[in-house]
Amino acid sequence: MRVLFCGDIVARSGREVIKKYIPFLKRKWKLDCVIVNGENAQHGYGLSKGSCELFYQSGVDVITMGNHVWDQKEMLSYIETDRRVVRPINFFDTVPGKGFFIYQTPKGGILVINAMGQAFIKPLLDNPFIIISNFLKQYLLGNNNIKAIIIDFHAEATSEKIGLGFYLDGRVSMVVGTHTHVPTADARILPKGTGFLSDAGMCGDYNSIIGDSLQSMSSRFLERTPMLRRPDPAIGEGTLCGVYLETNDNTGLANIVEPVCIGGTSLKTQIPEGFQKDLEEIRTLK
Numbered sequence: 251m252r253v254l255f256c257g258d259i260v261a262r263s264g265r266e267v268i269k270k271y272i273p274f275l276k277r278k279w280k281l282d283c284v285i286v287n288g289e290n291a292q293h294g295y296g297l298s299k300g301s302c303e304l305f306y307q308s309g310v311d312v313i314t315m316g317n318h319v320w321d322q323k324e325m326l327s328y329i330e331t332d333r334r335v336v337r338p339i340n341f342f343d344t345v346p347g348k349g350f351f352i353y354q355t356p357k358g359g360i361l362v363i364n365a366m367g368q369a370f371i372k373p374l375l376d377n378p379f380i381i382i383s384n385f386l387k388q389y390l391l392g393n394n395n396i397k398a399i400i401i402d403f404h405a406e407a408t409s410e411k412i413g414l415g416f417y418l419d420g421r422v423s424m425v426v427g428t429h430t431h432v433p434t435a436d437a438r439i440l441p442k443g444t445g446f447l448s449d450a451g452m453c454g455d456y457n458s459i460i461g462d463s464l465q466s467m468s469s470r471f472l473e474r475t476p477m478l479r480r481p482d483p484a485i486g487e488g489t490l491c492g493v494y495l496e497t498n499d500n501t502g503l504a505n506i507v508e509p510v511c512i513g514g515t516s517l518k519t520q521i522p523e524g525f526q527k528d529l530e531e532i533r534t535l536k
């Protein structure tokens with residue numbers, strides 16, 4: 251399976267890079283599935299039905315969430331009508347929506363799970379290690395027509411993310427972190443075959459403070475005045491950041507895990523080795 255996972259889509263700059271690049275990448279790279287984290291798509295806070303439609307039209311197949319899942323109130327009811335939007339699995343079962351989705355491809359199913367960490371992040375949910383481990387008892391990788399299992403671990407602490415990676419090593423295709431909005435340089439395959447990346451970074455304007463406009467600097471870090479309103483997002487040219495995963499169709503484990511970083515002005519462009527020939531065309535996309 252060929253999967254592209256894109257990190258947190260932040261506001262308009264993030265939505266625009268999805269619209270601009272995903273149709274091309276899905277076609278050129280013959281992607282079986284595109285997963286995005288959509289919890290910051292609306293002005294940095296939550297996700298709307300309209301954005302879901304835009305993402306699906308662009309070629310996105312599954313949308314994962316995180317701590318901002320309920321920031322747009324419509325999501326409380328919309329999520330019950332759209333199984334492709336996946337909220338953290340470690341919420342109580344009484345919470346709307348589901349924490350997993352099986353995306354069906356002609357080659358078999360791709361199980362996508364979203365979970366939230368417990369360190370330095372609110373709300374404090376149930377233990378993601380235990381919840382995921384118990385849940386996976388019914389979905390063995392490579393069996394029951396589940397050809398790949400992708401975990402979006404929405405968490406603040408890299409230690410917790412690395413811990414989950416090793417805890418699930420050999421049982422899932424990839425553990426990828428989201429939430430910090432900063433891409434890490436540790437894409438790798440763990441000893442038992444699980445692909446891992448501490449954080450995919452964000453899809454958004456990197457001339458910002460993790461997506462917020464630079465005007466939020468003074469209240470945040472200089473004056474430390476209480477924030478009376480949510481900061482506005484940065485609206486400059488966006489960068490698409492994520493990770494490309496290729497799995498073995500028999501075992502479901504990772505063959506290739508490479509970071510992807512396209513567009514914008516402040517981060518270096520990175521695409522997988524095998525797709526270097528596409529660079530020129532990518533630069534001309536409108």
Ligand SMILES: [Fe+2]
Pocket residue numbers: 289316317318404428429
């Ligand atoms: Fe988040």
